[in-house]
Amino acid sequence: MSWFKRKTKGITTTTEEKKDTPKGLWYKSPTGKIIDTEELEKNFYVSPEDGYHVRIAVSYTHLTLPTSDLV
Numbered sequence: 001m002s003w004f005k006r007k008t009k010g011i012t013t014t015t016e017e018k019k020d021t022p023k024g025l026w027y028k029s030p031t032g033k034i035i036d037t038e039e040l041e042k043n044f045y046v047s048p049e050d051g052y053h054v055r056i057a058v059s060y061t062h063l064t065l066p067t068s069d070l071v
Contacts, residue, residue, distance in 0.1 A: 025037060029054070030052065
């Protein structure tokens, strides 16, 4: 099922003129639900429709490690 239908038939688009969606714009859960990534972030990485908890990649730059000042 297509989202858009052309008014005139026979129009072709070259590969160079086609536009891609940015990577990471949507997330597809294992149950097949498609969720906007902004909505997913607002809901703390839990799918609002089916309650699926999305795995979050840990970035070591955001972790704060204990320092020797505490010892």
